[in-house]
Amino acid sequence: MALQLYNSLTRRKEPFAPIDPANVRMYVCGPTVYDFAHIGNARAVVVFDLLYRVLRHEYGAAHVKYVRNITDVDDKIIEAARTNGEKIEALTQRTAAIFHDDMAALGNLPPDVEPRATGYIPQMIAMIERLIAGGHAYAAEGHVLFAVGSYPEYGRLSRRSRQEMIAGARVEVAPYKRDPGDFVLWKPSSPDQPGWPSPWGRGRPGWHIECSAMSEAHLGPHFDIHGGGIDLIFPHHENEVAQSECAHGGERFVNFWVHNGFLSVDSTKMSKSLGNFVTAHDVLQHWPGEVVRLALLSSHYRDPLDWTEQKLREARQTLDRWYRALSLFAVESEASGTEEAKVVEALKDDLNTPQAITRLHEIADTVFRNDADRFPLQKALSVGGNILGLLGSHPLDWLHQGEAEISAKVKERLAERALARKERRFADADRIRAELAAEGIILEDKPDGTTEWRRG
Numbered sequence: 167m168a169l170q171l172y173n174s175l176t177r178r179k180e181p182f183a184p185i186d187p188a189n190v191r192m193y194v195c196g197p198t199v200y201d202f203a204h205i206g207n208a209r210a211v212v213v214f215d216l217l218y219r220v221l222r223h224e225y226g227a228a229h230v231k232y233v234r235n236i237t238d239v240d241d242k243i244i245e246a247a248r249t250n251g252e253k254i255e256a257l258t259q260r261t262a263a264i265f266h267d268d269m270a271a272l273g274n275l276p277p278d279v280e281p282r283a284t285g286y287i288p289q290m291i292a293m294i295e296r297l298i299a300g301g302h303a304y305a306a307e308g309h310v311l312f313a314v315g316s317y318p319e320y321g322r323l324s325r326r327s328r329q330e331m332i333a334g335a336r337v338e339v340a341p342y343k344r345d346p347g348d349f350v351l352w353k354p355s356s357p358d359q360p361g362w363p364s365p366w367g368r369g370r371p372g373w374h375i376e377c378s379a380m381s382e383a384h385l386g387p388h389f390d391i392h393g394g395g396i397d398l399i400f401p402h403h404e405n406e407v408a409q410s411e412c413a414h415g416g417e418r419f420v421n422f423w424v425h426n427g428f429l430s431v432d433s434t435k436m437s438k439s440l441g442n443f444v445t446a447h448d449v450l451q452h453w454p455g456e457v458v459r460l461a462l463l464s465s466h467y468r469d470p471l472d473w474t475e476q477k478l479r480e481a482r483q484t485l486d487r488w489y490r491a492l493s494l495f496a497v498e499s500e501a502s503g504t505e506e507a508k509v510v511e512a513l514k515d516d517l518n519t520p521q522a523i524t525r526l527h528e529i530a531d532t533v534f535r536n537d538a539d540r541f542p543l544q545k546a547l548s549v550g551g552n553i554l555g556l557l558g559s560h561p562l563d564w565l566h567q568g569e570a571e572i573s574a575k576v577k578e579r580l581a582e583r584a585l586a587r588k589e590r591r592f593a594d595a596d597r598i599r600a601e602l603a604a605e606g607i608i609l610e611d612k613p614d615g616t617t618e619w620r621r622g
């Protein structure tokens with residue numbers, strides 16, 4: 167079966183056929199570096215890392231080019247630097263470094279190219295000049311705006327009406343705009359704001375033109391896949407299409423638009439004001455990256471994902487189980503590849519990770535049942551897991567690291583519980599027992615007053 171991908175442009179699953187199988191090209195919108203990435207941002211990175219791995223598996227690692235940018239000039243960055251009393255460069259370098267560390271901890275491969283917007287200002291200016299020359303943009307009061315009326319296809323990707331687009335973009339009403347839907351390609355900078363000389367005075371680019379210029383620089387005017395979170399479809403991706411197609415004489419920009427679904431936290435929309443803002447960095451202080459990655463892949467990428475502690479606990483149990491299956495003794499023998507092919511088939515069906523995970527469970531079940539010829543199944547489990555970016559540790563390292571951590575944590579809780587019992591705070595003692603039970607730790611009180619524990 168050919169790889170099937172859901173294309174947001176056509177709203178259906180389609181067989182993926184690259185423009186050039188020797189050079190499969192994908193662009194994904196990267197972070198704006200001013201703060202920690204939240205777990206929803208991490209989900210997008212993990213989803214497109216998985217797609218990258220599946221493409222490499224299909225076409226060969228040397229034939230796939232993955233570009234993910236860093237937005238290092240943006241009004242949010244200017245604002246955060248001011249609030250922190252930090253130089254813009256120091257802020258963007260520091261935040262980008264944390265982003266790289268956290269994404270590596272989640273098992274993501276680095277993209278082939280990671281362009282930073284500030285390195286492409288001449289290309290952005292050149293693209294804006296082409297848009298003006300073609301009648302798709304105009305300069306006014308130090309700004310350059312894209313004229314949405316000049317592009318009849320505007321709204322095709324997001325399938326929004328003009329009214330919806332104007333409402334959805336929360337457009338600024340500005341006297342220099344010819345149409346309220348026109349969006350900024352270039353804007354003037356005050357002396358305290360970052361800026362570059364341009365034909366329209368000292369200024370800086372709008373966010374949308376950054377991605378159009380960087381994708382063109384590395385992937386050409388027309389490439390295979392453009393990805394991002396579903397919240398980017400409008401206005402960001404709609405505007406990218408308008409800019410790129412108009413700058414290239416109407417040539418098609420992207421064949422497949424791929425978007426991952428929303429993420430909620432404990433069934434609530436994540437927001438700073440609600441206090442349920444979860445950063446990838448924080449989660450990684452408490453859980454191994456592989457556990458977080460599996461939890462992020464446990465739902466299909468297009469479905470909404472509800473982020474809960476329970477998902478993390480389940481992911482940890484799953485990985486413990488898979489690593490236990492891999493740690494069992496086996497005599498080396500011929501691997502057939504048929505079992506791992508089932509995992510690959512699931513992923514080739516629009517990255518069906520829940521099904522791929524079910525397949526891996528089935529393979530692990532067979533490993534536990536079958537002590538005669540385990541080796542080919544262990545091989546299938548390991549190779550199948552690796553395509554998901556999982557099971558990369560040595561099984562014994564994983565299991566020992568897990569045990570040491572659990573045993574230290576349980577010992578701490580047992581000491582708390584012993585103290586509670588000594589002080590006759592029996593409700594507290596029962597609560598600790600229940601909390602440990604929820605994590606799969608069973609306590610047994612001995613007649614001599616000591617407590618033993620085991621994993622249930």
Ligand SMILES: [Zn+2]
Binds near residue numbers: 194195196377402
């Ligand atoms: Zn973008």
